[in-house]
Amino acid sequence: MVSIRSNRHLDPAGSPGRPWMTRPEGEGVLLPAAPARRYDRTLWGDAWRRFRRHRLAMAGAATFLGLTAATLAGPLVYHVGINTIDFHASMASPSRVHLLGTNDLGQDMLARILSGGRISIAVGITAMLMSVTLGTLMGAIAGYFGRTIDLILMRVTDVFISLPQLPLLLLVIYLFRERLSRAFGPQFGIFWLIVVVIGGLNWMSTARLIRAGFLSIKEKEFVEAARSLGVGTARQIFRHILPNVLSPVIVSATLSVGTAIIAESTLSFLGLGFPPDVPTWGRLLYDSQNYLDLAPHMAIFPGLMICLAVLSINYVGDGLRDALDPTRTL
């Protein structure tokens, strides 16, 4: 377990910079100031240094940021309408006019991939935030309070783990999507439905990680010290214990962005995700299925985008796992 000493405000000296780094584990006495350069070595600084040395993880981070930037800025630069129908150019192969070809209606694939990517990536990130928030709350409450609350929450977690994910995902989306798209508009309503359902079925591993961390950290002396000084429950949880259990959660959060992107693509691929005028990558693949013989580019490019996004995220997750684990020295 990573131990960031988060009892900063307890430090009597109140020295500038990061005083807790100059203290040996478990003692309250300040050491004579170390040479100035060593002040830079913080946990996150070390992690960043290790992460930078992981070449594939850096490549993954660059790829994912590049993809996100392209989907955000692309439609501003590339002025081709995603819904411009041109039957003369139906299923055209990639050419200089249509860089990634066109679909059966003659709509430009590059424009569709760029604007659909926004939604695919947005779903991935929002669903991740949702599952991490939910998982952190459940895990923290269960781990901190223990006893009956722990028992009940962990039982709930077990039930959620036993739920058949994909069938349930399909079922909920299918049953509720019409009402929500009528209530909040087709794009907005379905976006939140998908995000909530994906996030709501993916928080369990985070909750378990957080709970396990809390169980061991809450018994440590610095938490006891904080408690005896009268620090409130919420502050103990969020300021003192949580930062110490974050690193495995950061890794699982990163990986869950990829999982969520795949989940959304799966839904759209099965025809149960976004409507046809919202060309997420999965939806583009779904639309391509009947034209695999005449226009394979309709399937290959969106599929490659999904793979690229997920692969780069997984490499980032892998790099973070190595970087945030202080028992590994790189």
Add this chain to the structure above:
Amino acid sequence: MTAYIGRRLLSAIPTLILISMVVFGILALAPGDPLSQFAANPDIPPEVRENIRHQFGLDQPIPIRYVKWAAAFARGDWGYSFASRFSVSRLILQRLPTDFWVVGFAYLVAVLLAIPIGVLSAVKQYSVFDQVATTCAFIGFSLPTFFTGILFIIIFSVRLHWLPFIFNVQATNPAVILKQAVMPVAVLALFQSAGLMRFVRSSMLDNVGQDYVRTARAKGVSERRVIVRHVLRNGLIPVVTLLALGLPAVFTGAVITEQIFRVPGIGSLLIASIQNSDTPVVMAITFVYAILVVLFNLVADVIYGLLDPRIKYG
């Protein structure tokens, strides 16, 4: 041990009841009428529709409907499909053989690929073989099955004309049956074996550094015997558990593969039933999947205890 299994079986029951409540609740609270097909038909007068509702018990409160459904389900009466008028159990049983054959075969291939590659990769850590294998595995489990499936169709069916891309259950010629199963099995097996291989490798690596391995080597045991008799036996314990835990996910994951290759398994029945609002079938399939998950969790725990004498069940 028997007492432990019994206790675990008992504790699985509340989990299953809770899951069935969740699934039933979602279906019951969902907007939309299971009888919407009748509603759309102008030939059916409202009184008749009310009669049908009454006959199906749809006018009763949700808890009562749940208890009735659960009692019937436990007795093995899974109701009738709205769409096809067949009994649900018959529909599912009809599809089961195809499912077992495709999914089971794929899982077998995945295991047969993953274990040797994972072991070799761990034994020759950081060698070229290891680098290639781990990279392939990493890519393999990052690629979603719906894309590999489509890619396979484009390459092997559209371009090379080697394999048919539509699964025909009526086929009797063994060569045809084998040929049409190649792609669905390959897609499923590749995805599964990638994840498994990584797990086998890391589990082997966890054991290679242990003291008992050094002791075995110090006694002069041959390297081959050290790996096969000592490391492998311990390294495979968590792998066997994972195999049991992963099986339900293979079945639910096959939903996508079945949809791509039009394999008439339970997964494609589920999708079709969802699209037809065929509530009894959807409910039964979802619950069958849930039973699979809970059952194999139990199996994994028991296997773990049998294989690893360090685990004691008090």
